[in-house]
Amino acid sequence: MMDRRSILGGMGGAMAALAWPQTALPHGVSGLPLRLHPGDTVGLIAPASSDDEPMHLETAQATVRGMGLVPKLGRHVSDIWGYFSGTDKDRADDIHAMFADDSVRAIFSIRGGWGSARLLPLLDWDLIRAHPKLLIGSSDVTALHLAIAAKAGFPSIHAPNVSNRWEAASWNSLWRLAFTGETPVLGEVAEADRAADRWRITTLRPGKAQGRLLGGNLSVLTSLVGTPWLPDFEGAILFIEDVGEPEYRIDRMMSQLALSGLLGKLSGVIFGQCMRCNANVPNYAGFTVPDILGQYLTPLGVPAFSGANIGHIANQLSLPVGAQVEMDAEVGTIRVLQPVVG
Structure with missing residues (x-):
């Protein structure tokens, strides 16, 4: 079993704050994504490169659990098509499924690499606009962040991909933005x-x-x-x-x-x-x-x-x-x- 502390690095000091009260909020309050609360389910997607190391997927799920959240894997996150995590359509379908699923509060990217830009013409932007949720990730996920800013108009969060190590600054700033709704x-x-x-x-x-x-x-x-x-x-x-x-x-x-x-x-x-x-x-x-x-x-x-x-x-x-x-x-x-x- 993985040691949560080893995965989350410097998150420990902020973990005590996970007693934040859970108050259900409807989709699209003020057109903004949903606030995160401990116990929420979040989607994990792989919109770009493939990864044949099973431990990285385990690390991603353990990291999410360490945040006090419940991971829900996209259907195709373990697929391999060339150097991608599944076909373009399959990776786009995973994104659609997470935005459409009302049980999913936010969406984390597992890894970067290359391939997110290939999905942009395939995405249903009416669906995404109708279900504003935080997309969290970085590197190649930049393509999705910029497209959301251009086509959907709600904020997203440039942060470590969830299979990467999360240190104190990454976690604390995510906590203040996504969980407490502060303006730090x-x-x-x-x-x-x-x-x-x-x-x-x-x-x-x-x-x-x-x-x-x-x-x-x-x-x-x-x-x-x-x-x-x-x-x-x-x-x-x-x-x-x-x-x-x-x-x-x-x-x-x-x-x-x-x-x-x-x-x-x-x-x-x-x-x-x-x-x-x-x-x-x-x-x-x-x-x-x-x-x-x-x-x-x-x-x-x-x-x-x-x-x-x-x-x-x-x-x-x-x-x-x-x-x-x-x-x-x-x-x-x-x-x-x-x-x-x-």
Whole structure:
């Protein structure tokens, strides 16, 4: 049997709060997804890559149980079709089933990889709009977050996929957004910890800005430019992160966002972590990722900072995609301005 503490890492301190009262709420209160309560059933889907390691599925279910929730597996989460978890239709059907099932309160993605974007034309957006529920996940799931923002209009949560390790910052921010319905300030760091590399932010342009928080994985986001599945970024706060992309690819993707006009629409930018984003060649003399960010973001004239605890890292923040927020580029915080659950 798995040790729940080993799976949930730093969640322990918040687990005592799981006595939050369970009050049934109807679908679509104020058009928002449903608030989570201990004992609720949540759906687990695999919208992208396959995984032939059964232990990862066990970990996902154990993590959900550790949150005080009851996991319900999608029918096709263990399927393998090429490098996907089932055919495109089957993966889309699992999403439909979870949104249509009134016993399912929210939906967690088990893993990322690649493949969520292939589902977008197959999804029944009338069904999804009629049953607003939190979708929780990250990485390739960015395609679903952005499409929900574009086609359904309710918030979702960019957070670790449920087979990943959940540390304190991830759990605490999810708890405050999805369970208590708070409007927290995310990214606050104690003064004594600010000097530590892991918490250090770089202010590219100081100031505060408000707007709809949109973004996710940079590679996935740029792949949606020019499609109907990308929401309107006018006045938005963009957050982006990536993993395993050398500098020239980051440059190319930032160029695409600039040339498409997306960067020029923003009221602010938050760059998270870019893990293993280097060419890894001897005597490399090209631009670094910080160089590239400065070249594209500083001229925008809007508040911007990098180093946010967002991305393929431990303790990543859970973020409300599609919600109104206020960013502070000098201290590296994101203040949520409206509840994301009803």
